[in-house]
Every structure is written in structure tokens, then in C-alpha cells.
Amino acid sequence: MTNLREMVEILRSAGEFTRLRLLALLAEGELSVKDLTEILDQSQPRVSRHLRLLTESGLITRHAEGAWAFFRLSDELESAALVEHILGRLNLEDELLVADRERLAAVRRDHQARAATFFAKVAKDWDRLRTLHAPDEAVEAAIQAMLKDKFFKTFLDLGTGTGRMLELLADQYKKGVGLDASREMISVARTKFDKAGLKNVQVRLADISDLTEYRDSADFVMLHQVLHHFDDPGIALRNAQLALKQGGAIMVVDFMPHKLEFLREEQAHRRLGLSHVQMQAWARSAQLEVMQAQEIPHPGPDDGLTVCIWHLTDKEKN
Ligand SMILES: C[S@@+](CC[C@H](N)C(=O)[O-])C[C@H]1O[C@@H](n2cnc3c(N)ncnc32)[C@H](O)[C@@H]1O
The missing domain is CATH 1.10.10.10 (Winged helix-like DNA-binding domain superfamily/Winged helix DNA-binding domain)
Incomplete structure (x- = not known):
């Protein structure tokens, strides 16, 4: 009161x-x-x-x-x-409020365009660049350990980039689907999977902001180093939840809070890492529950960042 x-x-x-x-x-x-x-x-x-x-x-x-x-x-x-x-x-249809929402949509399009320009530029080099600030080997080993003995019918990798997660977990799904908003990233991933002769993987151009086509389609959704590109990671998490089938789970892999401001300018980051408190709040509003969180500190240089793996399940669909 x-x-x-x-x-x-x-x-x-x-x-x-x-x-x-x-x-x-x-x-x-x-x-x-x-x-x-x-x-x-x-x-x-x-x-x-x-x-x-x-x-x-x-x-x-x-x-x-x-x-x-x-x-x-x-x-x-x-x-x-x-x-x-x-x-x-x-009345949300008030002229001024409608205009505000239109300007908000334009601002979001602008951020998206800037991120797309960055990823278009680095697509060919991404497999080298992606490991610069993250303890990559340890993170991948931890992901594999967490998902040991699991097998998914449909594995959906949101913001797949060059498809590293689909590659890493290739033995653990019947069908792998990678979605990304960057044509250039998709093209690198596609070439890689074609060369490897992987037939059970598809990569598609799609925006995480609109996953209508993929609703209830996956029993596992991965968001690996993607959420920090969103002003509101909670919205992306809600969209990921919509793509889950009954009994499904989501894995978010991302940086813990950090101070590397230059990543905003140089690598299209919007958020300087995600905290446990934030993840709990975003999960709650997406009807998800944080089942496990594992932090992996960078063993190397000062600008090496700690990465966290959050394993979430769907409260309603489980
Ligand atoms: C940092 S990269 C991570 C790529 C990959 N998951 C990895 O770990 O190597 C982020 C990816 O998210 C994609 N992305 C950013 N915003 C997106 C959106 N709204 N919809 C789909 N993909 C998006 C970018 O194009 C980029 O490929």
C-alpha cells in the first residue's frame, strides 16, 4: 500500500x-x-x-x-x-503517440542497419574475430558439457552468424536451422555447410524481431553472443520463447557486465554485457525460468571478458 x-x-x-x-x-x-x-x-x-x-x-x-x-x-x-x-x-492511437512509435521504429531500424553494415564488413573474417574477447574454447567445452547426451529434433540458432554453434553441436540434432539478419553472414555459413556436405542444416535470412514463421518450431533455441546487440534483450528472449515447442529449452551465451565501451562503436554492441539480475527479469517476463548459469572467466588479457551460459526452460510449455 x-x-x-x-x-x-x-x-x-x-x-x-x-x-x-x-x-x-x-x-x-x-x-x-x-x-x-x-x-x-x-x-x-x-x-x-x-x-x-x-x-x-x-x-x-x-x-x-x-x-x-x-x-x-x-x-x-x-x-x-x-x-x-x-x-x-x-488512447494509444493518439496522433502524437503513434508518431512516437513510428520514430521508435525508425530508431530501431537505424540500429539494425548499423549492425548489419558492421556484420557485412566482417563476415568473411568472423570466424577469427569472434574469439577476440571471449574465452572461446572453454565456453564451447562448457556448452558441450551442459548439452551432453541431449538430442534435439529441431535446433534453432538465432543470430547464427557463420553458423559456429550449428557446427559445434552438429551431432546433436536431427534438423538444424540458423537464422540471421545479415546476408553476408548467411552466405559464409551456407558455403561452409555446403562444403562440409551437411544436409540437415538450413540457414535463412530472418530477423529475430519477427519469428512468426518459426513459432512453436524448435525444441532447442540457441542465442550465442547475440543479445548484446539489442537495446532490449528481453524482447529478443520473448521472441525466442515463442519459437519453442512444448518442453523446449533456450541457451543464452553472452558477456557478463563489462566496461569495454569501444565495443559499441567498433562491434555494434548495444549492451555492455548482461547481468544475472537482468536475465532473471527478462526470463520472468518471457515465461522462462533460469535453470542453470555458468560463468566462464577469461584466463588471458585484461580486455578478456567473462562469458556466462544461461540455460532456460519454458514455464508454460514444460
Ligand atoms: C556477435 S554475432 C554472433 C554470431 C554467432 N552466434 C557466433 O557466436 O559466432 C551476432 C549475430 O547476430 C546477428 N543479428 C543481429 N541482430 C539480429 C537480428 N535482429 N535478427 C537476426 N540476427 C541478428 C548478426 O547479423 C550477427 O551475425
């Missing part, structure tokens, strides 16, 4: 033009101040002030990550219910 004074403050924080627009935007997913500033076309100090008020009233939460800060609607039950109620009463 919230006391009278606090409730007035909370309602005040939501009861303002820009702040209501911010709540409606954050209902579409986690966003950085930089993107919100661009979408609202207001100065950064102004947007930051509105975000601060919403954070102080508990309606949204802030997550600082290197030079950027990301915001999302609060997961705390009472705040989440209040925001849901307010947005439920709001």
Missing part, C-alpha cells in the same frame, strides 16, 4: 505530457536516454529530468551501463500494475 503523500507524488510524476509519452514508449521496450531524446526531439537535459522524476516515483527503473543509461518500466508489482492501468486507459 502507498500512503497519500507518496501516491500524489507518483500520480504527479505520471501526470505530465512528456512523461506519459515516455511511459508509453517504455511499454514498447527498454530504451537508452540517447534514443528517447531522439524520439521525443527534446534536449537531453530535459528528457533526463523527466526520466529522473519517473525513476524517483518508482514507475520506471534506470540501469547505468558505461557511458549510457537504459530505462525500463518497473517490474515491481504495484508500480507495474499502476502503469498498466494508466496506459490501458490511454
Whole structure:
């Protein structure tokens, strides 16, 4: 229960033009101040002030990550219910809100295009580059150990790149499907599988943001070094969950929180790693449960990063 004074403050924080627009935007997913500033076309100090008020009233939460800060609607039950109620009463077809969503879509397309340009450039070299900051051998050994004795009818590798995961686990599925948004990555993967004569693997051009075609199609979904390319990894995880068949599981392999800011500029990263707390929250909202998490530190240089393997199962479908 919230006391009278606090409730007035909370309602005040939501009861303002820009702040209501911010709540409606954050209902579409986690966003950085930089993107919100661009979408609202207001100065950064102004947007930051509105975000601060919403954070102080508990309606949204802030997550600082290197030079950027990301915001999302609060997961705390009472705040989440209040925001849901307010947005439920709001006509989301209001011209201004529609325009905000259109600008949000344009911002997301722009990020996607930048990532695609990066991956198009590095596709041919990816098999060498992909191991630069990750303790790759140890990670692959840990993945194999976790999946030992498992056999999948359909193994779906989202953001497959050059298809390394399909290659690594080639003996453990009847049918392997790799999806990627980069034509160049797909083309390298396809050539590799053709050369190896692997007949049970397909690689296809597809965007993780729309997996309608792959709904309920896989008993295992892999997201290997993919989620850090999304502003809101939770949305990608929800989409992965939709692609699962009953009884299926998801494996997320990604960096733990780090400080290598240059990876944003140089390698199209959006998030500087993923924390256990974040993974729990994203999993919860995707009806998934974290069954196991194994951290693998980099044994080498200072800019070597710790990787984590999260094994998730579907609460509803299991
Ligand atoms: C860091 S690479 C990882 C590739 C591969 N999983 C590996 O570990 O080698 C990330 C891959 O995700 C793909 N990707 C990024 N955003 C995507 C999206 N929205 N839909 C599908 N693929 C995406 C990129 O094209 C790229 O191939």
C-alpha cells in the first residue's frame, strides 16, 4: 500500500505530457536516454529530468551501463500494475503517440542497419574475430558439457552468424536451422555447410524481431553472443520463447557486465554485457525460468571478458 503523500507524488510524476509519452514508449521496450531524446526531439537535459522524476516515483527503473543509461518500466508489482492501468486507459492511437512509435521504429531500424553494415564488413573474417574477447574454447567445452547426451529434433540458432554453434553441436540434432539478419553472414555459413556436405542444416535470412514463421518450431533455441546487440534483450528472449515447442529449452551465451565501451562503436554492441539480475527479469517476463548459469572467466588479457551460459526452460510449455 502507498500512503497519500507518496501516491500524489507518483500520480504527479505520471501526470505530465512528456512523461506519459515516455511511459508509453517504455511499454514498447527498454530504451537508452540517447534514443528517447531522439524520439521525443527534446534536449537531453530535459528528457533526463523527466526520466529522473519517473525513476524517483518508482514507475520506471534506470540501469547505468558505461557511458549510457537504459530505462525500463518497473517490474515491481504495484508500480507495474499502476502503469498498466494508466496506459490501458490511454488512447494509444493518439496522433502524437503513434508518431512516437513510428520514430521508435525508425530508431530501431537505424540500429539494425548499423549492425548489419558492421556484420557485412566482417563476415568473411568472423570466424577469427569472434574469439577476440571471449574465452572461446572453454565456453564451447562448457556448452558441450551442459548439452551432453541431449538430442534435439529441431535446433534453432538465432543470430547464427557463420553458423559456429550449428557446427559445434552438429551431432546433436536431427534438423538444424540458423537464422540471421545479415546476408553476408548467411552466405559464409551456407558455403561452409555446403562444403562440409551437411544436409540437415538450413540457414535463412530472418530477423529475430519477427519469428512468426518459426513459432512453436524448435525444441532447442540457441542465442550465442547475440543479445548484446539489442537495446532490449528481453524482447529478443520473448521472441525466442515463442519459437519453442512444448518442453523446449533456450541457451543464452553472452558477456557478463563489462566496461569495454569501444565495443559499441567498433562491434555494434548495444549492451555492455548482461547481468544475472537482468536475465532473471527478462526470463520472468518471457515465461522462462533460469535453470542453470555458468560463468566462464577469461584466463588471458585484461580486455578478456567473462562469458556466462544461461540455460532456460519454458514455464508454460514444460
Ligand atoms: C556477435 S554475432 C554472433 C554470431 C554467432 N552466434 C557466433 O557466436 O559466432 C551476432 C549475430 O547476430 C546477428 N543479428 C543481429 N541482430 C539480429 C537480428 N535482429 N535478427 C537476426 N540476427 C541478428 C548478426 O547479423 C550477427 O551475425
